[in-house]
Each structure stands twice: as C-alpha cells, then as structure tokens.
Amino acid sequence: MNAAPPNSPPPVAKPPLEKATTAGNYFVSNYPPYAFWKPEFVPEFLAALDRPPGSLPASGPQPVAAGSPPPLGLYVHIPFCRKRCHFCYFKVYTDKDSQAIRAYLDALVRELTLYVGKPFVGGRRPRFIYFGGGTPSYLSVDQLRHLADGLQRLLPWDAVEEVTFECEPGTLTEPKLEAIRALGVTRLSLGIEHFDDHILEINGRAHRSREITRAYAYARQVGFPQINIDLIAGMVEETEEKWRLAVARTLELAPDSVTIYQMEIPYNTTIYRQMKAEGRLVAPVADWDTKRRWVDYAFTEFEKAGYTVASAYTVVKDPARTRFVYRDYLWAGADLVSLGVASFGHIGGTHYQNHHDFDTYLAPLREGRLPVYRALTPTPEERYIREFILQLKLGRVSAEYFARKFGEDPRTKFAAPLARLKAGGFLENGGDRIALTRAGLLQVDRLLHEFFKPEHNTGRYA
Numbered sequence: 001m002n003a004a005p006p007n008s009p010p011p012v013a014k015p016p017l018e019k020a021t022t023a024g025n026y027f028v029s030n031y032p033p034y035a036f037w038k039p040e041f042v043p044e045f046l047a048a049l050d051r052p053p054g055s056l057p058a059s060g061p062q063p064v065a066a067g068s069p070p071p072l073g074l075y076v077h078i079p080f081c082r083k084r085c086h087f088c089y090f091k092v093y094t095d096k097d098s099q100a101i102r103a104y105l106d107a108l109v110r111e112l113t114l115y116v117g118k119p120f121v122g123g124r125r126p127r128f129i130y131f132g133g134g135t136p137s138y139l140s141v142d143q144l145r146h147l148a149d150g151l152q153r154l155l156p157w158d159a160v161e162e163v164t165f166e167c168e169p170g171t172l173t174e175p176k177l178e179a180i181r182a183l184g185v186t187r188l189s190l191g192i193e194h195f196d197d198h199i200l201e202i203n204g205r206a207h208r209s210r211e212i213t214r215a216y217a218y219a220r221q222v223g224f225p226q227i228n229i230d231l232i233a234g235m236v237e238e239t240e241e242k243w244r245l246a247v248a249r250t251l252e253l254a255p256d257s258v259t260i261y262q263m264e265i266p267y268n269t270t271i272y273r274q275m276k277a278e279g280r281l282v283a284p285v286a287d288w289d290t291k292r293r294w295v296d297y298a299f300t301e302f303e304k305a306g307y308t309v310a311s312a313y314t315v316v317k318d319p320a321r322t323r324f325v326y327r328d329y330l331w332a333g334a335d336l337v338s339l340g341v342a343s344f345g346h347i348g349g350t351h352y353q354n355h356h357d358f359d360t361y362l363a364p365l366r367e368g369r370l371p372v373y374r375a376l377t378p379t380p381e382e383r384y385i386r387e388f389i390l391q392l393k394l395g396r397v398s399a400e401y402f403a404r405k406f407g408e409d410p411r412t413k414f415a416a417p418l419a420r421l422k423a424g425g426f427l428e429n430g431g432d433r434i435a436l437t438r439a440g441l442l443q444v445d446r447l448l449h450e451f452f453k454p455e456h457n458t459g460r461y462a
C-alpha cells in the first residue's frame, strides 16, 4: 500500500517524465531564476554601484555583520572555443580571428575601468578571481599576458586567495601552462569530461585522451597548487563499463579535486535542436536514476581512495589543504564583478547580466557605458532563500549561521519543505546541522525547488 499516513507531509513533487532526461535546466546556479531578471531593473544595478560596500538597497537582514563588507571577486568570461560541444549551453564563439579576440580583451579591460572608480569597490581588492568560458586556455600566451596586465593594473591581485583558470586539454602546451602559472593562477580546472575517444568525439569535444595525458603531465610539472578535473556522467553513448573506466583513469591521475556534473540538456544545445527536429521528447542520454547511480559509484570509489565528498558535485583529496574559494565566497553572499559577454554578477545586493551577443556587448563599452542587459534586486527573503539553497548544495548547512545572519532559524522558516525532504529520505537528523543524505545530495538541484517562492517555480529556469 502506498497511501501516506494522515498528517504526514506530501511527497516531494515529481514532474512528469522525471526519470527520463528531457530538455531543460537541471542545475540551479542562482536565485531568483534568470527569467525574472529584467532590463527595466538595470537602474537598480547602477544605483548599487554608487553605494558603499556592504550596504543593501532595502531594509531587512544584512548579508554581513555591520562594518565588514563582503569579499569582492572578479569573474572574466572568455567566450572562445575550438569547437562547440553538442551539450554546450554557454555563449561561445568558434569563428573569431585574432583581431576580434584582441578587441574583446580590450573591451574586458575597458569594462573593468568603468567599475574600479565606483563607490561599491570602496578600496577593496579582489579576494578571488575566476577565468571561465568558453575556454580561457584558447588564448595565446601573448593574449593572456595582455589581458592579465590590463586587469591587474586596474585592480591589483595582491589580496587574492585563489585564481581559477578553466582549460580545455587540447589547447595546452608546456609554455602556455608556465605562462598561466606565472600569471598567478592557483587552481587549474581541466575540462576533461571523459577519457574515451569515441564518447569525446560523438559529444563534439575538441580534445582526445592523448591530449589529456600530455596536458595533465605538463600541469603537474609546472606545479599548480590545485588541479581540478571536470567529468560529466551520462554523455551520449555512455555505458556502465566506460564510466567505470573514466573513474579509474581519473583516480590514476590523482588530481586534488574532481567535479562531476550530471548531463543535462538545456534548450540552447545542439542535442536539443536535434531532438526537436526529430520530434523526440527524451534526450539520447541515460535517465536520471542511472546518472545518479554513476555519480554515486564515482563518489564511493573516490572515498575508498581517501577523497572526501565536499559537495553534490565535488570530491577533494585533502580537505584541509584544498579549498574552492570562489564557490564558498559566492555562496555566502560575496560581491562579484563579472566581465564579458553574457556574464552574470552580483553587486551590493543586486544581480545583473551583461548583453549576450558579441556586438551588443562591445558597443556600449565603446561609448563608455557598462554593457548590462538585465538585473534583479532580490528581496531580503529571496536573499535568504538564495544563500540557503546554494549552501545546501554542499550537503550540509549550519542552522545557527543562518539564524545569526538572517534573524530567523531555517528549521522554522523552512519547516514545511524540510519535512517533505525528510519524508522522502533526503534529509538526516542532525541538531544544528541540516544535512542531506547521499540520496538527497545526488539530486539536490531537483530538491532545491522545494524552497523556492511559488511564483519562482514556474516555467524555464533561464
């Protein structure tokens, strides 16, 4: 019999076709969802630039203790790739020549120029920097130096705790890795995704396993403090056996951390376009149960080798030594100046996103204006939800931290969704800690919708 006993919370809502991988976003990267960010709210972003650091637009809970402004971070989007992967949903270009790339790099520096004089910086230096994409390692050594010099002249990196740099293995040579390290990069993130050449090819990746082996060996020789490997569970034509081999190959390399994503098929991917043309609702990849099982297998193998599960997506070899500063500061309400086409930032309590086409991004900068396309200022309650759901992706949050910061205990505020998670077997009992079970951790992005305001649980996430 399946009927729930009287007064028990209703089971966690499951959308139709929950098991199969259908089109849409799974990964929750921010809150409220992007669809609620609007061009008409850009003046709120401009007002945020003119307030001193740590002050918020509305009354209500403050994100930091009075007198201590939040850490400042810098995200730099490099939207160039050798080839577009079939599952990619980022803004990337594969056809730009060196002149266009140079114009883009100069625009990034010009964009930062417009930020540095604003009151919200308030003398802060960036504590963390992230070069993401796209493929930052697509840039030549000269282009990289030109960009980093321009950025550092405006906002010195003397207070940074971490500089992350994303790489595609096929773009890396020993001199380029030496140049990347010389820039001050501390965390090298290798987008390996898989080791099987057929899987790499059929998913549209530009690199092959030979390039992974070579790039990883160079990176170790150069001596980066932290090397992260990205994998994806459930690529097109993934099998049980090939996934196990991918996990084994990763273990052989012994990286400092491993990030594992479950394959999702957002609408703006080549795979979705093909599904649409063929009238298919279900993507040609493993279902969600299988992908969770594969991540669970990987987590278990890494744990056997001494790694620790540090979030829904990551394992780390030495948690005492290996941090991920960008994630931890951002998920605790840091300010993030985001440069580049289509990039997302967060300043003084207001979210913003830049224009998402090359020319519409460059044009305002030529006129000395910031290229911001849309914005949203979350309410105090939305700021609380945002921080809570992002930290829940770590697998555990401290109730005391949230009670102190936002003035209300999350066990009271979120009593109903927490009870639903508990009833579904996704939550552990834990005193001050609100902790997910392994089953909860493996599907956390789906469960986070339980904490959304009702008006934010509709339609597409993007």
Ligand code: SF4
Binding pocket: 080, 081, 083, 084, 085, 087, 088, 089, 090, 092, 133, 134, 135, 168, 191
């Ligand atoms: S390398 Fe990354 S950013 Fe570039 S196309 Fe592939 S998935 Fe997208």
